[in-house]
Amino acid sequence: MAMMNKTMNMLEGLVRQGSLHWVFGSRTSFDEEFEEMGQSPSGRRKWMSELSPAANVIVGRCSRLLDISMDELRQNFDMEASDSIKHPSRYARNFLEYCCFRALALSVQVIGHLSDKSFRRLTFDMMLAWEAPGAASQPILKIDAESTVGGEAFSRIAPAIPTIADVVTSTHLFDVLTDSTGGRLSFSVYEKYLAGLERAIKKMKTQSESSLLSSLRLPRGERILDVDGTVTTQPVLEHVGMSTWPGRLTLTDHALYFEPLRVVSYDKAKTYDLSDDLRQGVKPALTGPWGTRLFDKAVLYKSISLPEPVIMEFPELTGHSRRDYWLAIILEILFAHKFVRKFQIEGVEREEALSKAVLGILRVQAIHDMNFSMPVRWETLLMFNLTDQLPGGDLILETLASMSDSLEFDRANKPAAASGIYSISALAMLSNLGVGFGSGSLVDNGTRLLVGELVVGEMTALERAVSDSKNSFKKVELAQATVDGVKVEGIDTNLAVMKELLFPLMELGKYLLFLASWDEPLKSLAFCSVITYVICRGWIGYAIALLLLFIAIFMLLTRCCSQGRPVDEMKVIVPPPMNTMEQLLAVQNAISQVEELVQDGNIALLKMRALLLAVFPQATEKLALALVVMALFLAFVPTKFIILTTFLEMFTRYLPMRKASTERWMRRLREWWFIIPAAPVILERTNKEDKKRR
Template identity: 30%
Template structure:
């Protein structure tokens, strides 16, 4: 801010302080008895000083006025954006429903308006009418299923989604499709009309103010490729909703909008000479306000940190500019990452760093993520790095080796490794999106699939189902593997060997027994799970989408959730008992 001072052609008079003796100040230049005369004063200089002072004063006033106007303008712009966003949400919440052909009367009641809209819209996407799709479902489904409204909603939605095999569904770029998925979650939550009113009107149908619950989100969102994982969907919902009662349309579209930005940024980022041609950039840590520091012998070097699907790259910023980037491989079986504390002279004052090592102590990085708002930035990057390390650990434990000729005997098995890495990349993208919209109400470690499952109860069985999902396929009829042994359900045997029975996925895909080298396959809870993993009455569209039943991954996650609740309850009981015991001890000692 500009400080105004009076013109300095006259010295300011000095005040004399009572009770203190001090040297007499010199007389003012124009004091009485001075030999100076008024004509001796340079009037031009005085006028110039006055003009300069007035100019500065005028400039300060103008600057203050501009600042006030800018503040008001920014406030108006913010209010305008808020109003515009509100209008957009209200506009998006209103649906223009085409001609309704759905038969609202089903076996157990009347379809709700949400169900009618979802069924009719997905029928059009499938190139059919709602009534035609209803009849197809009735012919396919078991008699206990085809009269269920919720199963009908699932069939219409899953049938369209099963047509795409990409890792991120292309229709998510369309706002209309985002709204349709939201309506489908509402329809799954309440598929029946509570009033059983067949004459309820779809005119001005709107979802404004409606809330999606956790069960509906966990069932529908993972079916859309890239939006959620079955294993982390519960935690994703809680991270989004926080203390709110449910998921709103505004929050849903905001999350998907940020997710699209993350994927678009990855596609547009150009791989330079510093990175290998087969690596994909996942995220970049570089900010003037929040730098990344690499600590070496009590010295912190700022720089740019880049995470790819295989490695970490750090480009230190020196006095002469950017230095040659360093690379740390994350695919090695000895790679580790953990929290770390850093500080000058080895003081370890700041709990805001991670330590990443690959192979040997000489190849260890200590990276500090400066975050004046707390430790969340460090925790997010810890989850990023740990997810890449965990997915390659998963590939080594459950996947075939790259030089295994049996890969070519199972259709699509050669793409299993790529599918697993893409799944990990999607987990990181979702965590980035939550970070951008400031919706991290959950531990970041619970939002990335492979690192979460590596420490979760029953997580090893969930990882087995993921392996079957990624690497299983139809057997080549001319292969030796197909002639050696017909595929069977996994049966318990002492240890894992190449002679062990193959595993069938729910769609008939085969996961070879020779790939079952992990000791976890021989565990009792694994054997028990695979014995009861068949689908009884559901309609199977593919290995991930089953109407009125669950896929293998979903079934394993149900057991994982139940065991996790038991562990959490036991831990809470132990903590409470410890606190109570400590309090009693203190009271007795007192």
Template identity: 30%
Template structure:
């Protein structure tokens, strides 16, 4: 038998499996004899209440996240079941119209557990059961009331064979897991993984995560092994060295093979000569004048091979021309171009949107001193995901769209998305020092002002403060920025953290909605221009329609 919403054999959120239950009616005293006879001392009998018509207020998928909390983290003793406890908490926090919304419950159960983790890469990703739980959650988000013949009592017994996750579910759930995806690039990550397929399969999902874990593990090993050759505060991100596909550094029309290493601050090149490997050369990528662009190289000054990049660090003397030999095309060069561009872009973002290193106000906002580290970690995670796609041969046609800081610096409405990222990285509770006669103790303050007021500071959805004095970028004065922050508050959702909002969107997600819409317009315009170039401008009327010309026939 099934409950009213058809969630399986007996609703796990309604108690017993039977579709009927007995309830006492009347005020009579219950005794052993009257209980055996099925009536109270007053003579009133049991009343059978049907449960078939009652709607299921709980999605059966969400209880696996409740069990996950007790499996991967210590659970506190409670007299009530975990499911009913989460039910009461959810109904106490959520607006009334969300109490019977199963999708909101799936989000709450998932986000509630994930909000406990503050690491750059979730520690449970190495467990296959956790990977399956996230995948099943994406399926549940798409259709939380779906009837299924598989037993819902065990995640291990639930079959995901042939099940595919859609783009909207991936974009909603995957960025909530630390290190798996970013909100700003999740759409392109999904399209790169899926390719020509209809959706994301479980095998492809686990393959991607396994490769992602290998990349992070390899970084720690390489940083430890090569620590003497680099600065102590740098982390090795990737190494470009291969006998079949070497990296060549061009100097005076001469190509020198060598090993190229990218860290979170610089590029290192170790030339390989007849006498062995030479001392590595370093090119700083944190300088405000650092830049990288595509280049063509060839012998005797010819431009035969379109497989190189030119990287500079502010002066002509600090300019490198690097060729990435790839006989299969330009993919390898484009990937390394995205790697280097992301490191340059994240430090440009820090200079434009973050406080200075010597700014005393950074100590007035709790956690703001970690903002720079958070931004760099976000960029290095983007590079790790792009490396994973490269290793499993699932690269997107434009690798630059998979690294968020470089992509947003060139995307329409991307400056507002960067503003929301700045509030996310540097925002926090405001700390004031309350002086007393004997001691001084820090106090937390969360402003009750409307975040959209724009009078002084900017506030995140959880009340975190981003100080007005840090808003030095010209983008804050734009009209579309002002319009966005006027309507940035959360009105109907449940806020678990600045990044996790149930039944609503956080600031980055809201800004990305506008960015995606404007990007689609730009892509359609570019496609029209390309078509006009091929077919001839006079014969392509659509081009004139895009630019607003009124044709009179």
């Protein structure tokens, strides 16, 4: 108590002297609020000694927003929180989260809150205070106009507002926002992002209400997410077969619509459904004039409802960023509906899942409008896109589905919590923004100290699943970096590397062939005797197990002996460099060799077809007789003796006493194979004139 009183007296003296510049730098809103707290008659009662100055200011703001005193906030927290959350080492941050989440749950219910500058500043200051919540943070704390926020604080506070971020993609969103600022988020960039998000929301509302798009006739109450192709200098081209049409492309939360452009208007829209189970596929595609595949600027859509795939091209002078953006948002809607179908989500929970996808697309549009210099991987900012790529992404989706089930149960069985902390749903957020979905409504629900997909002082199941997935993804990235580092250019160089890697197996194969040739009878006899004894005793399984055990022991010993030391690099002798003409000839030779292998394979298959269809009756009769003998042998002879007979027959072929007969039988077998005719084949050329006339 004496230490606390001494601290309070010191802070009050600093307030009276206006000496807070050593804490806050130049005067900010923090300075004024902090001085107001100290000068208030009840300032000592408002001040919480466990919190840092910044945290005290934020708690004061939250108390005014909630119209409840700081003392009452603290009493409610102490009453509702578990002992682990109230542990002294975590008390300051958990209490700050409690106050922030309660204030945010109320603030986001106000229409137009994103445009409110005080709301933007409040959420950013919450992140600043979260980084230094305790009184022990006071000496190192400095908050001014240049203060920045770290990724952990952003990922904790921002997802509490579903419009701004979500748990799954918040880390990637932060990385994009801080790409040019050294991994720290400034308020100017944060405010610019929120302004872009507000514009994206207004744009979606305007497009959904626009008379220009009334011809689409959206019977399912769909919301228009984006439109492209309205500017003549940036058309969208639809390719079906050999025909190409410019037009306008519209994406809703259920489907793609393409309206072919006529002379002065648009033709009736073609619908490409993304919501039904039509085995749809969406992927990047190449396009070009007269069916050539030259430009990587298109999206291919296929489904069982279409006779052939449809390609949407997004022409641009350089790069393919326009296509990448559309590919990402189309896939997000497709994956969202797959998620709904897979887990049989219905009703309000279905609209909630689609709302998450819509909010993700709005965030992507906000980032897109900020015109970052570095290319952005849009799929990492979209929840369902990202879970499709992350290792363990299926577990994240399972957690999301189970959370939907639990929320439905809670709404049916639990009353709202007295504390005022509610689950902020994506659907409710869109409704507050004036772009609600469907006719369902989401009743606010109190479960523990929950807000959105976050719980005060704890990691939710979703956060744990995302954390595990990201840790696995880091390992994948490290492994992929090693893969990229060992990739080499040139066919000859790659063949040299492969030859070096396969060298031990090649040497082993050569040695086995050497033993089978009986050039050194003693070695061959010893090997043959050992293998024969193993087969006769029925020890084949034990021999394979012993081999696997030997490999495992070798790996463990290598790990123990080389722990902490870098792996020895494999040395490969690089072939002499080739000029362009030599490289083309090498490619041509490789293609010719592959073509010969394919031809030989086809001939073998056609000869087998001829044998099966009795094109050459004599050969068919001999093969049928051989198959009958083999069938009887397999049916009545024990497996052990079959293996032994096969091994001895193959390994003793080149014994001095058998060599002549082996060569004679091999020659007869080749002659028999050569006299078998190939089954006839008729090649039909497809007529493309029908496609050209479309």
